[in-house]
Amino acid sequence: MTQWQVDTVSAEETQRFGCWLGRMIGAPAVILLNGDLGAGKTCMTQGIARGLGVSENEAVTSPTYTLMNQYAGRLPLYHFDLYRLADRDELEELGLDDYLPGDGVAVVEWAERFPDLCQDGLNIHIGHRGMDRRSIRVHAIGAGGERLLRALQSAWQGQK
Numbered sequence: 001m002t003q004w005q006v007d008t009v010s011a012e013e014t015q016r017f018g019c020w021l022g023r024m025i026g027a028p029a030v031i032l033l034n035g036d037l038g039a040g041k042t043c044m045t046q047g048i049a050r051g052l053g054v055s056e057n058e059a060v061t062s063p064t065y066t067l068m069n070q071y072a073g074r075l076p077l078y079h080f081d082l083y084r085l086a087d088r089d090e091l092e093e094l095g096l097d098d099y100l101p102g103d104g105v106a107v108v109e110w111a112e113r114f115p116d117l118c119q120d121g122l123n124i125h126i127g128h129r130g131m132d133r134r135s136i137r138v139h140a141i142g143a144g145g146e147r148l149l150r151a152l153q154s155a156w157q158g159q160k
């Protein structure tokens with residue numbers, strides 16, 4: 001399994017990483033986001049949205065209560081938060097399966113609440129490392145996830 005780690009020292013830097021990731025995504029994809037409350041999952045999603053070309057005028061906020069927010073970018077962005085889902089029945093009701101992948105980019109906060117959610121994509125874990133420091137660990141899931149992760153890694157090396 002391919003794994004990659006990048007550390008950030010501010011919310012802005014996590015957003016910039018997300019924005020870069022969003023710019024790199026050229027086809028429907030699934031990004032699972034895990035980590036404690038306040039780790040930076042929504043913060044990274046805000047960056048991904050910008051990278052996908054979602055207008056700056058459109059606020060990207062946590063879908064904690066709405067469960068899913070949708071944004072129009074270069075590819076549609078579907079932002080989920082599974083924190084409040086009680087069980088797999090509710091997951092089914094939400095119809096998440098149709099987006100894994102669908103016609104756009106699905107970003108799923110608290111994906112780890114439902115193991116084996118998807119067979120292909122990226123699993124990103126954000127961990128606290130002190131006040132403003134976070135470690136972002138990216139794992140590939142499936143062959144498509146591996147390809148995307150390798151493309152990300154080599155582009156990242158190239159830009160440094």
Ligand code: ADP
Pocket residue numbers: 008009010011012013014035036037038039040041042043044062109131132133134
């Ligand atoms: P989550 O969605 O994981 O619950 P949020 O993205 O809503 O978390 O909140 C993350 C909080 O942590 C924000 O208040 C943000 O300003 C702060 N923060 C501090 N440092 C970082 C960092 N390096 N990366 C992301 N967020 C950070």
Ligand code: MG
Pocket residue numbers: 041042043062081109
């Ligand atoms: Mg959140």
